[in-house]
Amino acid sequence: MKFNQEYWVTELPKPLTYIPIIELAIPGSHDSFSYTITPYSKIGPDASRLVKYLNLMFGPIMRRFVYKWSITQTCNIQHQLCLGIRYFDLRMATKINDTNFYTVHALYGDPVMKELINIKTFLMSHTKEILILDFQHFYQFSKADHNRLLTILKSLFHNMICPKTYPVEKLNLNIMRTNSWQMIIIYRHNIQDDMFWPSSYWPTPWPQTTTYKYLIQFLESGLKQRKPNTGYVTQCLFTPDVKFILRYFYLNLQTCCLPLNNLIPKWIINQKSGNKHGVNVIIADFINMNGFNFCDIVIQLNYKHLITKKNCLNSVFGMTLTEHALELIDDDSVFLIQCHERRIIQIVGSRGDIYTIMETVNFCTCDFFKYQVLTDKSLCCKHFLAAKVALILKSFKVKSETPGSLTSIMISAYGNQEFD
Numbered sequence: 264m265k266f267n268q269e270y271w272v273t274e275l276p277k278p279l280t281y282i283p284i285i286e287l288a289i290p291g292s293h294d295s296f297s298y299t300i301t302p303y304s305k306i307g308p309d310a311s312r313l314v315k316y317l318n319l320m321f322g323p324i325m326r327r328f329v330y331k332w333s334i335t336q337t338c339n340i341q342h343q344l345c346l347g348i349r350y351f352d353l354r355m356a357t358k359i360n361d362t363n364f365y366t367v368h369a370l371y372g373d374p375v376m377k378e379l380i381n382i383k384t385f386l387m388s389h390t391k392e393i394l395i396l397d398f399q400h401f402y403q404f405s406k407a408d409h410n411r412l413l414t415i416l417k418s419l420f421h422n423m424i425c426p427k428t429y430p431v432e433k434l435n436l437n438i439m440r441t442n443s444w445q446m447i448i449i450y451r452h453n454i455q456d457d458m459f460w461p462s463s464y465w466p467t468p469w470p471q472t473t474t475y476k477y478l479i480q481f482l483e484s485g486l487k488q489r490k491p492n493t494g495y496v497t498q499c500l501f502t503p504d505v506k507f508i509l510r511y512f513y514l515n516l517q518t519c520c521l522p523l524n525n526l527i528p529k530w531i532i533n534q535k536s537g538n539k540h541g542v543n544v545i546i547a548d549f550i551n552m553n554g555f556n557f558c559d560i561v562i563q564l565n566y567k568h569l570i571t572k573k574n575c576l577n578s579v580f581g582m583t584l585t586e587h588a589l590e591l592i593d594d595d596s597v598f599l600i601q602c603h604e605r606r607i608i609q610i611v612g613s614r615g616d617i618y619t620i621m622e623t624v625n626f627c628t629c630d631f632f633k634y635q636v637l638t639d640k641s642l643c644c645k646h647f648l649a650a651k652v653a654l655i656l657k658s659f660k661v662k663s664e665t666p667g668s669l670t671s672i673m674i675s676a677y678g679n680q681e682f683d
């Protein structure tokens with residue numbers, strides 16, 4: 264299946280907007296901003312002691328070597344967003360006597376502010392898209408630096424941020440859209456601020472291997488232990504250690520990732536998304552590598568929810584009835600009419616006719632009910648099925664009425680029924 268990757272969240276079918284975000288499959292990039300690093304960048308504070316030592320000995324030659332192993336993405340943020348990436352992994356560092364916050368991965372990249380503004384611009388023109396920013400690591404960060412960064416994030420993204428006070432197990436796209444929230448910010452540092460989500464809400468176990476077999480074992484055992492009430496990041500990556508880099512010094516990280524990015528789609532395709540040992544966020548290196556249709560494969564996992572639910576309905580009610588009932592829900596034709604504890608459902612048919620359905624009584628005033636249900640040829644009509652499914656999915660519009668008008672609706676719907 265090929266998706267409009269730039270708008271894949273916007274175009275998710277309605278039932279999926281009621282599934283918690285921790286149960287959706289979301290493609291992400293590892294070290295998302297590392298494309299801003301150049302062969303001339305300075306060694307960062309996160310570089311290993313060996314790299315720092317060799318840098319002192321060999322200077323620019325050493326940096327060019329480190330560069331080959333520091334870059335994990337080659338396409339910029341706008342391109343990543345258009346390809347469908349909706350989770351960004353950030354590593355930040357400060358420089359002495361400099362107020363900017365920098366991207367870092369063994370070498371310094373660009374100031375991060377420019378990239379954050381690009382993200383905001385995208386969200387403002389794609390109002391139904393949402394994304395997750397994950398501030399993973401901080402180097403050379405004082406308490407004052409943290410406070411300054413949090414203030415910048417709050418003033419830049421303002422009311423686009425979904426606060427952590429909302430229960431994560433209930434947070435879905437529909438709730439995000441109702442509140443005009445477009446982003447979740449995970450901040451993996453010990454801070455007390457309701458706008459930012461702590462590390463425990465989105466565990467991200469690190470495989471730290473260069474062996475495919477071990478990586479898969481690690482990912483699968485991680486998913487088996489996944490807790491139901493949190494998000495989860497599956498890291499489909501190789502992490503070369505110093506020994507590996509020295510052995511293959513003439514290569515680079517991209518060349519080493521090639522076999523993994525060829526193999527991993529087969530594993531991803533067989534996953535399911537969901538909090539019962541399923542995937543949630545999946546990240547990879549070089550997400551735009553030739554022939555690696557990473558985002559498509561991850562996005563597609565979301566549609567398995569639909570297929571399973573639809574298949575169950577199909578087998579009980581038949582394909583035509585199920586399709587027609589789901590169409591009514593998708594067309595926003597289901598209305599819940601309520602007055603205190605009493606509630607009924609109204610379905611607006613394609614020709615504008617209104618069918619009134621009671622929650623617990625399999626009854627409808629349509630011809631199909633009269634000729635197919637009452638004669639035992641079908642279990643129910645599409646209006647009743649749409650009402651029941653819409654109530655489960657909470658996919659309806661609500662109208663409040665007075666007790667008197669609710670009674671009038673019931674009388675006009677059922678008062679003059681005649682059965683041949």
Ligand SMILES: [Zn+2]
Nearest residue numbers: 627629644646
């Ligand atoms: Zn009906």
